[in-house]
Amino acid sequence: xxxxxxxxxxxxxxxxxxxxxxxxxxxxxxxxxxxxxxxxxxxxxxxxxxxxxxxxxxxxxxxxxxxxxxxxxxxxxxxxxxxxxxxxxxxxxxxxxxxxxxxxxxxxxxxxxxxxxxxxxxxxxxxxxxxxxxxxxxxxxxxxxxxxxxxxxxxxxxxxxxxxxxxxxxxxxxxxxxxxxxxxxxxxxxxxxxxxxxxxxxxxxxxxxxxxxxxxxxxxxxxxxxxxxxxxxxxxxxxxxxxxxxxxxxxxxxxxxxxxxxxxxxxxxxxxxxxxxxxxxxxxxxxxxxxxxxxxxxxxxxxxxxxxxxxxxxxxxxxxxxxxxxxxxxxxxxxxxxxxxxxxxxxxxxxxxxxxxxxxxxxxxxxxxxxxxxxxxxxxxxxxxxxxxxxxxxxxxxxxxxxxxxxxxxxxxxxxxxxxxxxxxxxxxxxxxxxx
Amino acid sequence: xxxxxxxxxxxxxxxxxxxxxxxxxxxxxxxxxxxxxxxxxxxxxxxxxxxxxxxxxxxxxxxxxxxxxxxxxxxxxxxxxxxxxxxxxxxxxxxxxxxxxxxxxxxxxxxxxxxxxxxxxxxxxxxxxxxxxxxxxxxxxxxxxxxxxxxxxxxxxxxxxxxxxxxxxxxxxxxxxxxxxxxxxxxxxxxxxxxxxxxxxxxxxxxxxxxxxxxxxxxxxxxxxxxxxxxxxxxxxxxxxxxxxxxxxxxxxxxxxxxxxxxxxxxxxxxxxxxxxxxxxxxxxxxxxxxxxxxxxxxxxxxxxxxxxxxxxxxxxxxxxxxxxxxxxxxxxxxxxxxxxxxxxxxxxxxxxxxxxxxxxxxxxxxxxxxxxxxxxxxxxxxxxxxxxxxxxxxxx
Numbered sequence: 001x002x003x004x005x006x007x008x009x010x011x012x013x014x015x016x017x018x019x020x021x022x023x024x025x026x027x028x029x030x031x032x033x034x035x036x037x038x039x040x041x042x043x044x045x046x047x048x049x050x051x052x053x054x055x056x057x058x059x060x061x062x063x064x065x066x067x068x069x070x071x072x073x074x075x076x077x078x079x080x081x082x083x084x085x086x087x088x089x090x091x092x093x094x095x096x097x098x099x100x101x102x103x104x105x106x107x108x109x110x111x112x113x114x115x116x117x118x119x120x121x122x123x124x125x126x127x128x129x130x131x132x133x134x135x136x137x138x139x140x141x142x143x144x145x146x147x148x149x150x151x152x153x154x155x156x157x158x159x160x161x162x163x164x165x166x167x168x169x170x171x172x173x174x175x176x177x178x179x180x181x182x183x184x185x186x187x188x189x190x191x192x193x194x195x196x197x198x199x200x201x202x203x204x205x206x207x208x209x210x211x212x213x214x215x216x217x218x219x220x221x222x223x224x225x226x227x228x229x230x231x232x233x234x235x236x237x238x239x240x241x242x243x244x245x246x247x248x249x250x251x252x253x254x255x256x257x258x259x260x261x262x263x264x265x266x267x268x269x270x271x272x273x274x275x276x277x278x279x280x281x282x283x284x285x286x287x288x289x290x291x292x293x294x295x296x297x298x299x300x301x302x303x304x305x306x307x308x309x310x311x312x313x314x315x316x317x318x319x320x321x322x323x324x325x326x327x328x329x330x331x332x333x334x335x336x337x338x339x340x341x342x343x344x345x346x347x348x349x350x351x352x353x354x355x356x357x358x359x360x361x362x363x364x365x366x367x368x369x370x371x372x373x374x375x376x377x378x379x380x381x382x383x384x385x386x387x388x389x390x391x392x393x394x395x396x397x398x399x400x401x402x403x404x405x406x407x408x409x410x411x412x413x414x415x416x417x418x419x420x421x422x423x424x425x426x427x428x429x430x431x432x433x434x435x436x
Numbered sequence: 437x438x439x440x441x442x443x444x445x446x447x448x449x450x451x452x453x454x455x456x457x458x459x460x461x462x463x464x465x466x467x468x469x470x471x472x473x474x475x476x477x478x479x480x481x482x483x484x485x486x487x488x489x490x491x492x493x494x495x496x497x498x499x500x501x502x503x504x505x506x507x508x509x510x511x512x513x514x515x516x517x518x519x520x521x522x523x524x525x526x527x528x529x530x531x532x533x534x535x536x537x538x539x540x541x542x543x544x545x546x547x548x549x550x551x552x553x554x555x556x557x558x559x560x561x562x563x564x565x566x567x568x569x570x571x572x573x574x575x576x577x578x579x580x581x582x583x584x585x586x587x588x589x590x591x592x593x594x595x596x597x598x599x600x601x602x603x604x605x606x607x608x609x610x611x612x613x614x615x616x617x618x619x620x621x622x623x624x625x626x627x628x629x630x631x632x633x634x635x636x637x638x639x640x641x642x643x644x645x646x647x648x649x650x651x652x653x654x655x656x657x658x659x660x661x662x663x664x665x666x667x668x669x670x671x672x673x674x675x676x677x678x679x680x681x682x683x684x685x686x687x688x689x690x691x692x693x694x695x696x697x698x699x700x701x702x703x704x705x706x707x708x709x710x711x712x713x714x715x716x717x718x719x720x721x722x723x724x725x726x727x728x729x730x731x732x733x734x735x736x737x738x739x740x741x742x743x744x745x746x747x748x749x750x751x752x753x754x755x756x757x758x759x760x761x762x763x764x765x766x767x768x769x770x771x772x773x774x775x776x777x778x779x780x781x782x783x784x785x786x787x788x789x790x791x792x793x794x795x796x797x798x799x800x801x802x803x804x805x806x807x808x809x810x811x812x813x814x815x816x817x818x819x820x821x822x823x824x825x826x827x828x829x830x831x832x833x
Contacts, residue, residue, distance in 0.1 A: 089626055089633070092533075092606040099608040103619045109627075270772055270791075279675065279694040280794060297725060298694030 044135075046142055047331045051083035055336055056111035058089050060097040060321075061172070061356075064294075066090055068356035075351070076342045084335045094321065098123075105129055110326045112336045117321045118157060118399040121168050124324070125161070131325040133166040136337045144341055149362045153318050153394025160238050160399040168322035169340055170361040172352075174291040175318055175394070176222060177385045178308050179275075181284040183301035192306045193285075196230075196255060199309040203264040206284050213266035215259070216274040218288040220267060220418075221411035222317050227252035229395055230311030236406055238398040244410070245432035252311070253424045257417050267418050278303075289319060290382040291357035305381040307388060318394040320358060359386045409434050482620040484595055487587055492566055496521060497584070501569045507559045509819060511714060512537045513551030513602060516559060517819055518567065520582060526818045528581040529594045530570055531618055533606040535632060537659050538711040538718070544660020546637035551602040555593065562588045572610035578770060579714075585614065598622050601631030646707055646723075652683025655717055655751075657710055663719075664707040668734050669700050670754035671813050671826040674792025678752050678813040678824075679704060680736075685752035687815070688727075689718045695727040703731035715816040717751060738811050743783040746821045751814050757823070758809040758832070760785070765802050775822070776802050778810075788815055788822040797828055808833055 061069045073088045089111070091097040098120050104110045105127045116124070124130050137144050144150075154170035161167050180192055188209055193199040199215065206214035217223045224244075225235050233248025259265025266283070268274045274286035275295040287308055288296075296303055308316055323343070325336050342348055350365040352358060354374045365371060366387040375384045397403045413431035416422040422430065490502070497503035497520055505518035513534030517526050534551035537544055559565065568585040569575065577583055586593040592614065597603035598621045605622040608615055626633045636642070646662040654663050667679030667686070675690040677698035688698065688708070697704045707723035738756035746755075760778040767774040772791035777784065787810055789797050809832030815824040825831065 090604075092604055092608075096604075096606050096608050099615070100605070100619055100622075103616065104623075108620065108623055273692075276675075276692050276792075279692055281694070282794075295692050298696070299725075299727075300694055300696045 043141060044139060046139075046334055049082040049084065049331050049335045049338070053082065053084045053332060053335045055084060055086045055113065055332065055339060056089065056109075057086050057339070058091045058097060058101065058111040058114040060091060060094050060115055062090055065172070065356045065358070068352055071355060072343060072348060072352060075348070076339055080338060080342065082335060082338060084338065086339055112328055112332060113323055113325055113339060115171055115321050115323050116168070118160065118168060119397070119401055119403040121322070121324050122161065122399060122401045124326075125167060129327050130167055131327055131333055131336075133169065133325065133337070136334075137166055137169075142334065142337065144344065146362075146364070149346075149364050150344065151318075151361060151363060151391035151394065153391055153396060154361055156394075157318065157396040157399070158322055160396070162238070168324040169344060171321060171323040171343065172356065172358045173318055173320040173361055174289050174358050175316055175386050175389060176219075176226070176287050176308055177290055177305040177382050179278060179286050179288055179293075179296055179303060179305050179382075181278070181281070181301050182304040184281075184284045193309045194307070195309050196311045200255075200259065200264070203259060203285070204262070207264040210282075210284065212282060213260075213264055214284045215264065216266045216268055216277070216283050216286040217256070218268055218274050218286060218292070219411075220414040221407045222319075223256060223287075224249065224253065224410040224414050225397070225407075226308070226315060226317050226395065227256065227311060229315040230313050232312050235395075236398050236400075236403070238400050240398075240400040240402055240406070240435075242406075242432045242435050245428060249428055250424055253414065253417055253428065256414070257424055260418050267415070290359060290386045291320070293380055293382045294357065303381075305385045307385055314390070314393045315395050316389050316393050318396050353383065353387075359383070363391060406435055482617060482624075484599075485592055485614050485617050487566065487568075487590055497567055497569055497582075498575070501571070503567050505565050505567050507562065507565055510552065510556050510559065511818060512548065513555045513597065515581065516555065516586075518565065520567065524819060526579075526581045527567065527584050527586070528577050528579075529586050529597070530573055530583045531605055531608055531612055531615065532594045532597055532603040534597060534603045538713045538720075544640075544658065544711065546640040546642075547602060547632050549639060550631070550637060551597065554597065554600060554602055558588045558593055558596070564589055568613075570610075570612045572612050574609070580768065580771075594618065595621055598625060601625040601628070601633050601635075604632070650683040651679065651681045651686050654686055654710055654719070655684050659710055659712050661710050662707065662723075663710055664705075665719075666703060666705045666730065668703045668736060669698055670736050671700060671824075672698050673790045673824060673826050674794055676792065678754065680752070680754055685750075685754070685813070687716055687718050687752050687813075688722075689713070689720045690722070691720065693722075693725055695722075697727045697729040701732060701734045701736060702729045703734055704728060705730050714818050743778075743780045743785045746785060746814055746823070748816075748821075751816055751821070753814055754811075755814060755823070756809065756811045757785075759807060760810060761807050762802050762804050764804060765799050767799050772796075774799055778808070786820060786822040787812065788817070788824045790824060793826065795827070797825075801828065801831075806833070 059069055069088055073086045077085050091100050094117065101114055101124060105124060110129060136142060137147065154173060158168045158170060159166045185192065190202055190206060193202045203215040228235060228244050228249040231248040231252040233246055234243035236243055256265055271277050274283055274288055275292060277283040278286055278296065279298045281300060323340060325333060344361055346362050346365040346368060349360040349362055350368050350371040353360045360366060397407065409431040413427040417424050417427040492502050492504050495502045503520060505520050508517040508519060508524050510516045514529045514532050515526060517524050535545035535548035537548045537552060566587040568587060570585060573583050575583060595618060598605055598618055605618045644662050646664050648664045649657065651665060651667050654665055657663060667681045670678045670680050675692055675694050677688045678685060679688060704727050706727045708719040709721040711718050711720050736754060738754045741755050741757060743757055759780055762776060763779055764777040766777060774789050776787040776789065778787060810823055810825060811830045812823040812825040815822045
């Protein structure tokens with residue numbers, strides 16, 4: 001009898017211990033993304049990182065962006081106090097990287113850290129080989145310093161998983177800006193538009209001078225997603241439910257289609273990217289990704305970039321992918337987290353932005369003297385604009401596995417409406433139906 | 437007995453703690469099926485795959501999925517021309533990418549020539565080459581090249597290139613037949629840090645100092661060399677252009693940037709990289725995005741030639757040919773640019789209408805059967821030399 005009581009007590013103790021140990025894994029919703037350290041909890045004992053730890057980093061960055069990744073890796077290998085060596089491997093574009101990660105998760109050697117879009121990370125999560133990062137990020141000893149300094153939109157996207165926890169961190173981030181032909185604007189006394197009304201007016205005026213549509217939008221899915229939300233509507237949630245089938249998306253798309261039919265807005269169409277006709281002077285404004293700025297330019301005119309014009313609500317899309325950690329052992333995981341923190345440190349994310357097509361992930365990086373100097377040099381006007389957006393304006397594709405097919409559906413809707421195949425209402429109704 | 441029970445309970449609950457927290461060092465990975473359309477959950481396979489035991493004699497690539505082919509020529513490490521169904525067909529090896537001999541940003545890349553030499557050696561010494569079609573892949577890529585697995589005397593060339601560390605596994609747009617072994621071979625090469633995965637290419641000029649050259653000399657330097665040169669613009673095609681001097685001519689690829697100096701009759705000066713794109717010699721990666729006009733208003737006269745003179749010797753030259761009959765206008769569903777087939781009665785030729793022409797020339801501008809003269813520059817696409825025109829005025833009626 002006595003023995004049974006002891007046994008019961010022992011089990012009860014074990015249960016309590018097990019819950020305590022699992023606390024960081026619980027399903028409690030985080031309060032926003034700003035989570036205070038739990039001072040009541042005893043400090044976790046982290047393992048020592050053995051000297052000579054080697055980490056594999058799989059990424060999809062080539063060309064100048066690949067060189068920028070190599071630069072950061074070399075800096076980390078040189079500077080880190082733990083003797084960690086990161087080996088970076090370019091695994092092809094995002095699609096190939098994804099396929100190889102899937103193959104590795106099915107039985108090959110997985111890397112310690114990799115780059116991916118959040119919807120793909122959802123796929124990898126099913127393998128249970130992904131490390132949930134909250135216990136690292138918010139730990140009092142090893143956690144991320146000045147966490148709220150990371151742009152709000154990025155923090156939101158990387159915790160937009162079913163349990164509201166972090167399974168990734170922002171890595172290569174870009175956004176959209178309004179590219180404009182500054183010479184043309186000056187010569188014709190035009191003012192850079194800041195809202196939809198002005199965009200329409202300026203486009204009409206410029207189109208009259210040009211004799212052809214003056215404004216273009218590169219990514220038609222971004223157009224739909226951004227303008228719907230600028231009109232006060234919603235896109236989807238992270239269950240994949242369609243939330244765009246309402247009046248706001250119709251107002252947004254109608255606004256664009258009126259411009260197409262009125263001869264002052266256009267799509268990239270057969271030119272594929274608006275930078276082609278823009279460089280040739282056949283277009284004087286377009287909304288495109290900051291990461292495409294390398295393709296913009298002509299020595300026939302000066303170009304510049306400005307914030308995208310807004311509708312009722314200030315919203316602008318964040319693009320690019322994130323980094324996530326794969327399970328290894330505790331010491332290697334901690335080493336991996338050290339590398340993740342390094343990549344997000346103000347001076348390093350600024351260095352990344354100065355050498356790649358992407359933007360810093362922290363507010364404070366924008367204030368660093370070397371970054372300010374770089375921006376002021378005017379080498380690339382999109383960097384200045386990209387870092388002027390308020391972090392709260394950033395929207396992102398809600399995270400679920402099939403988010404990309406929803407993107408394709410709304411792109412088709414814009415194309416069909418722009419080419420007159422369908423009415424605005426029909427195109428949106430059909431897009432919504434194709435997803436349900 | 438009870439003690440044993442207690443101990444068992446203890447061990448059990450400890451293991452429960454660890455399992456519940458998911459902190460074990462290694463999780464079982466072999467059984468996971470990601471349920472994405474492009475992957476069917478194959479487990480890792482390794483080693484050189486083998487051809488099925490079939491009689492390939494007389495098989496047709498498109499009908500039967502296999503064909504014994506004849507090797508004609510090589511573009512680079514991952515692209516060759518074979519005779520498929522009696523037609524010379526540019527063929528892109530499926531699922532691999534060798535370093536570029538002609539990258540628009542970096543020109544010649546390390547290991548590109550080694551990859552090309554490897555493929556050349558295999559194909560030239562092959563007794564039997566068999567192309568295999570993959571049911572999960574498109575048959576043609578966006579550049580109208582056939583996509584295939586290439587078997588050289590029973591060995592898969594696509595695999596060998598990866599195994600040697602001379603190619604990346606890339607462009608996996610579907611669940612192709614040999615994806616698992618290709619990915620495994622690549623992982624093994626990466627682990628060994630061989631060639632593209634970490635070795636310095638001994639034949640590559642990593643310093644690459646700028647050399648001042650004539651256009652004729654530019655045609656002879658190693659691909660990837662940085663050169664400074666001058667020439668007169670003979671034609672502009674979209675944002676790109678042809679330039680020429682007494683020694684030769686060359687195409688400038690502007691990568692969408694609009695250089696105003698690239699207009700006919702202007703003598704320009706620039707520093708750029710010499711590359712090759714599907715056979716056409718190009719200047720790319722223009723330094724500081726700067727092309728300077730040093731003189732203008734220079735009269736340029738086309739060299740009068742006949743169709744049978746079209747070839748490498750006069751590539752990029754500004755020429756004129758008269759008395760050509762239009763036989764066919766060949767447009768493509770996937771690409772805006774198109775070919776106009778012509779003949780002078782003996783030799784056949786192609787007039788190329790580039791997709792970037794501005795203003796563009798619609799295909800109905802050409803009428804089959806009409807006799808025309810043409811002014812243009814000699815371009816090349818793989819095995820085919822062509823006359824590239826820059827506008828409607830280049831067609832003489």
